Amino acid sequence: MTLLSLKGVTKRFGGLTAVNGLSFDLREGETVGLLGPNGSGKTTALNMISGYLPVSEGTIALGGDTISGLGPERIAHRGVARTFQLVRALPSLSVGENVLAALAFRREPVWGKAAESRINDLLSDVGLAGRAGQPADSLTYIDLKRMELARALASEPSLLLLDEWLAGLNPTELRAGIDLITSLRDRGITILLVEHVMDAVRALCSRCIVMNAGGKIAEGPTADVLADGEVIRAYLGEEHA
Amino acid sequence: MKLVLALIALAALAFMPSFAGPYPLGLMIGILGYGVLATAWAMFSGPTRYISLATVAFFGLGAYTVAVLSETLPYPVVLLVAALIGLVVALIVGLATLRLAGIYFVIFTFGLTELVRQLVTYYEVNVTRTLGRYVFLPLGPEHIYWQLLALLAATLAIAFWVRQSRIGLALRVIGDDPVVASHLGIRITRTKLTLFSISCVIMTLAGAIQAPRWTYIEPSIVFNPTTSFLVVIMALLGGPNRLFGPLLGAIPLFLLFEWLSANFPNHYSIILGLLFIAIVFVLPNGVLAAGESLWARMTRKEARA
Numbered sequence: 060m061t062l063l064s065l066k067g068v069t070k071r072f073g074g075l076t077a078v079n080g081l082s083f084d085l086r087e088g089e090t091v092g093l094l095g096p097n098g099s100g101k102t103t104a105l106n107m108i109s110g111y112l113p114v115s116e117g118t119i120a121l122g123g124d125t126i127s128g129l130g131p132e133r134i135a136h137r138g139v140a141r142t143f144q145l146v147r148a149l150p151s152l153s154v155g156e157n158v159l160a161a162l163a164f165r166r167e168p169v170w171g172k173a174a175e176s177r178i179n180d181l182l183s184d185v186g187l188a189g190r191a192g193q194p195a196d197s198l199t200y201i202d203l204k205r206m207e208l209a210r211a212l213a214s215e216p217s218l219l220l221l222d223e224w225l226a227g228l229n230p231t232e233l234r235a236g237i238d239l240i241t242s243l244r245d246r247g248i249t250i251l252l253v254e255h256v257m258d259a260v261r262a263l264c265s266r267c268i269v270m271n272a273g274g275k276i277a278e279g280p281t282a283d284v285l286a287d288g289e290v291i292r293a294y295l296g297e298e299h300a
Numbered sequence: 301m302k303l304v305l306a307l308i309a310l311a312a313l314a315f316m317p318s319f320a321g322p323y324p325l326g327l328m329i330g331i332l333g334y335g336v337l338a339t340a341w342a343m344f345s346g347p348t349r350y351i352s353l354a355t356v357a358f359f360g361l362g363a364y365t366v367a368v369l370s371e372t373l374p375y376p377v378v379l380l381v382a383a384l385i386g387l388v389v390a391l392i393v394g395l396a397t398l399r400l401a402g403i404y405f406v407i408f409t410f411g412l413t414e415l416v417r418q419l420v421t422y423y424e425v426n427v428t429r430t431l432g433r434y435v436f437l438p439l440g441p442e443h444i445y446w447q448l449l450a451l452l453a454a455t456l457a458i459a460f461w462v463r464q465s466r467i468g469l470a471l472r473v474i475g476d477d478p479v480v481a482s483h484l485g486i487r488i489t490r491t492k493l494t495l496f497s498i499s500c501v502i503m504t505l506a507g508a509i510q511a512p513r514w515t516y517i518e519p520s521i522v523f524n525p526t527t528s529f530l531v532v533i534m535a536l537l538g539g540p541n542r543l544f545g546p547l548l549g550a551i552p553l554f555l556l557f558e559w560l561s562a563n564f565p566n567h568y569s570i571i572l573g574l575l576f577i578a579i580v581f582v583l584p585n586g587v588l589a590a591g592e593s594l595w596a597r598m599t600r601k602e603a604r605a
Binding site: 109110111130132141147150152159160164165166168170210 | 470473475476484
């Protein structure tokens with residue numbers, strides 16, 4: 060069953076067309092990679108799905124209902140959660156409060172005593188057990204990413220948008236990160252993954268969509284897409300194709 | 301336990317007019333008035349970090365409402381009307397400005413105060429053909445004191461409730477990162493508008509209650525922009541993100557300003573400006589936070605020694 064559907068989605072910033080007529084579908088439970096060189100429009104596409112940016116043209120539907128035109132808070136209430144390319148912690152809050160902020164404002168809010176145990180569960184799911192009381196701005200980079208993921212999971216999303224969540228991690232952290240996303244995939248969460256780390260894409264994604272200059276240039280099973288001549292040209296340049 | 305202590309303190313303060321002379325009572329009224337304004341200001345501006353300079357616009361509207369209506373309506377009704385006017389203006393201003401952020405919000409709120417003052421002046425000069433108004437109400441200083449004390453208690457209770465509630469958390473999230481806030485499902489405009497309105501209604505009431513003290517009211521008195529700045533300094537000094545911070549900032553600064561304006565009437569605003577700069581640079585989170593971190597440093601040293 061289709062969970063997310065983009066049809067002819069376009070985003071213009073003045074004279075610049077950042078995303079041009081992008082169409083694709085995500086089935087429930089799939090983990091799909093959204094690939095492409097820098098500036099190809101991946102994050103813009105994610106921003107339109109999460110409602111951060113309005114679409115210029117086209118429609119985005121979630122579970123059959125059109126969500127393009129709704130604000131991010133309404134889309135969040137329909138079950139879309141995300142992380143950001145540059146980690147966005149809430150620095151004046153504690154780690155636990157960062158997660159509480161997601162629990163308290165979701166469609167069925169969790170607050171008070173019930174929230175406390177949920178926070179502990181979510182933090183241990185991402186490897187931050189017992190860190191709820193720590194100030195968020197004292198965390199290391201990987202732990203900030205873990206916290207941001209716990210915050211995204213707190214809303215119990217049906218669709219999770221991960222924007223280069225694995226970028227900037229060392230090999231050990233990367234391994235842990237891939238395992239973490241695998242566990243989410245196994246729980247049945249549909250994941251759209253913007254990622255440059257190809258090992259992670261191969262390990263996690265059954266399918267990939269590749270963008271270049273705002274448009275889709277390839278879509279299909281991961282192994283096929285990564286072997287595609289046009290994809291290699293877009294990423295690495297003419298001489299490698 | 302804390303509640304019992306608070307109630308005992310409130311009861312003790314309520315008896316103050318029966319033994320304090322007129323001068324201490326006047327000082328107490330000033331402290332309570334600024335305590336209310338600073339606490340109300342911090343309720344919205346503390347967590348969101350939206351520095352509002354519109355405090356005196358609402359304060360002055362409250363005072364003017366009393367001046368205009370006190371002879372035609374019973375006093376409690378006048379207070380109610382003042383609160384309603386404050387609410388309506390807060391909603392209009394809020395809807396117009398709360399999408400602004402940072403310096404734009406600061407400038408807009410400052411401009412708003414001037415706009416309100418000019419509108420009232422225009423109306424008085426051209427429609428009622430008089431600039432000032434007299435307020436004759438059978439209310440002594442002790443009545444004003446009790447009303448302000450009740451308003452302060454209510455303001456602190458509301459501020460306490462906000463801090464414990466989801467709306468308080470929502471404001472802190474918005475203050476940290478509005479983009480994250482919206483992606484977590486927080487309705488930003490509604491949240492900000494609610495708290496901004498509550499805060500502004502309290503400021504309006506503070507002005508309304510103090511109006512009988514002046515006897516004579518004109519726009520340059522009740523819309524004096526210095527009041528807005530004082531409130532910001534007080535809240536920042538005490539710490540805008542603590543329940544009693546703004547009140548604790550209001551007490552020493554009000555007394556200091558009283559002394560300065562009595563002894564250095566000509567250099568008063570220069571000293572005020574320097575003080576503002578000093579507080580922002582030296583105590584960005586307020587004295588309470590600075591005291592706590594100093595305490596933490598000292599106890600850590602002791603533990604190591």
